[in-house]
Amino acid sequence: MNEQVHIIGGGISGLIAARVLEDHGLSPIIIEASDRVGGRLRTDKIDGHLLDHGFQVLLTAYPSLKKYLDLEALHLTKFLPGSIIFHQGKKSLLGDASRNSKFLWPTMRSNAATLSDKLKVWKLNKELQAKPLDRIFSEPEVTTLEYLQKKGFSTRIIERFFRPFYSGIFLENELSTSSRMFEFVFKMFAQGSASLPYDGIEAIPRQLQDRLKRTSFHFNKPIAEIREHEIEFKSGEVIAREYLINATNDPMLHSRNAPSAAPRHWKSCQTLYFKSSGRVIHQPIIGLIAFKDALINNICYSSRLYPHPDGEEMLSVTVVKEHHLGQDQLVKQVIKELREHCGIDTDIEFTKLYDIPQALPELNNLQYDLKPGSTQLDSHTFLTGDTMLNASLNGAMLAGEQAALDVLKAIQEKDLQ
Numbered sequence: 001m002n003e004q005v006h007i008i009g010g011g012i013s014g015l016i017a018a019r020v021l022e023d024h025g026l027s028p029i030i031i032e033a034s035d036r037v038g039g040r041l042r043t044d045k046i047d048g049h050l051l052d053h054g055f056q057v058l059l060t061a062y063p064s065l066k067k068y069l070d071l072e073a074l075h076l077t078k079f080l081p082g083s084i085i086f087h088q089g090k091k092s093l094l095g096d097a098s099r100n101s102k103f104l105w106p107t108m109r110s111n112a113a114t115l116s117d118k119l120k121v122w123k124l125n126k127e128l129q130a131k132p133l134d135r136i137f138s139e140p141e142v143t144t145l146e147y148l149q150k151k152g153f154s155t156r157i158i159e160r161f162f163r164p165f166y167s168g169i170f171l172e173n174e175l176s177t178s179s180r181m182f183e184f185v186f187k188m189f190a191q192g193s194a195s196l197p198y199d200g201i202e203a204i205p206r207q208l209q210d211r212l213k214r215t216s217f218h219f220n221k222p223i224a225e226i227r228e229h230e231i232e233f234k235s236g237e238v239i240a241r242e243y244l245i246n247a248t249n250d251p252m253l254h255s256r257n258a259p260s261a262a263p264r265h266w267k268s269c270q271t272l273y274f275k276s277s278g279r280v281i282h283q284p285i286i287g288l289i290a291f292k293d294a295l296i297n298n299i300c301y302s303s304r305l306y307p308h309p310d311g312e313e314m315l316s317v318t319v320v321k322e323h324h325l326g327q328d329q330l331v332k333q334v335i336k337e338l339r340e341h342c343g344i345d346t347d348i349e350f351t352k353l354y355d356i357p358q359a360l361p362e363l364n365n366l367q368y369d370l371k372p373g374s375t376q377l378d379s380h381t382f383l384t385g386d387t388m389l390n391a392s393l394n395g396a397m398l399a400g401e402q403a404a405l406d407v408l409k410a411i412q413e414k415d416l417q
């Protein structure tokens, strides 16, 4: 096949689309607005520390990973299957004792949940491990909060564990995200490990890029408009195009046929990094702030995942709630809360703030995968991205795959005409 396929956007969906097209003999062209691939997966190196743009994790149980990533080559560091909960100046641990026997006693003793809650978590774990993904994504959606209440969880475990833990994943504090996403994420956590590549989250798209041998890349080339037979760059340059996959998550780039289901709202978050002279958590495990008025949602010593050559510590702090503080006030407030809620009284030095206004799309009717043909806008234009399914790396991969398969089918059908 020698049809020309442009892929606009070099995030995970665009890279997977290129992978699938290459596997079928095509040589796609990726056009990317920024200076590199990865989209929302970015890592900076500052003073020997790796700083991800926003705290995120790779869940090794995601089914599409095995197909597209060499996990071994990513040298994953795994988080321990639990959380340290900071509540009223004290810390306790809630963990999955079935996977780490050392967690049994501290989890039994933790007062972040009642005994009945702990049994319910165990039961839910069993139930969701056995529940197929297609059933999870076909059941009626309620909010995560309603779901937890219906399951009979106490306010104590909801406020001290579920709310801070899932706020850090859903990037919203109300637990208004669909129960389908809750079940999916819970299942993925239970079946695998939350992990991070040794070289930072950006190692994932870098690996995908390195394995593409027939794809060409054009960076720093933002597209202004996608027309029926041409693409206009923001620079004013116009080029002809044939098949095209829009992997930007911005359907409004299309001069026509823009789908009405475009996400209107995005969830935002902020991640602050602090160099720290000591640490209050000694293992690769997430810390949750169980205090409803706190701005900080969760913390993690990223240096436990990405060791610094001189052993320096780096603390990552995630803020999900909306506020009106400028950077200086925010840093002051976060330091105050770290002291009050986490007992961090050692020296910490603010290093970097990442503001991420478009972190996760707000989506309804979440799907696990796409039906064949559903990415197609017209005979030669296709749309992909995590916004088509659910906001996750797995969703982005599956959406990219389906868009490429739809392109291949359209090419075959045209050849038959």
Ligand SMILES: Cc1cc2nc3c(=O)[nH]c(=O)nc-3n(C[C@H](O)[C@H](O)[C@H](O)COP(=O)(O)OP(=O)(O)OC[C@H]3O[C@@H](n4cnc5c(N)ncnc54)[C@H](O)[C@@H]3O)c2cc1C
Pocket (backbone or CB within 6 Å): 008, 009, 010, 011, 012, 013, 014, 031, 032, 033, 034, 037, 038, 039, 040, 041, 053, 054, 055, 056, 057, 058, 059, 169, 221, 222, 223, 224, 247, 248, 249, 250, 253, 269, 356, 358, 359, 360, 384, 385, 386, 387, 390, 391, 392, 393, 394, 395, 396
């Ligand atoms: C803070 C944060 C935490 C997250 N946590 C997790 C997590 O723990 N686990 C998980 O599975 N997922 C998580 N996610 C979600 C995951 O990162 C996304 O689902 C995934 O990266 C989306 O990939 P994508 O290719 O669909 O979109 P994107 O990564 O957004 O890629 C779109 C690409 O298009 C480019 N582009 C945009 N406009 C144009 C234009 N006009 N012209 C040319 N190029 C353009 C962009 O520069 C970008 O490279 C998180 C995301 C964030 C931001």
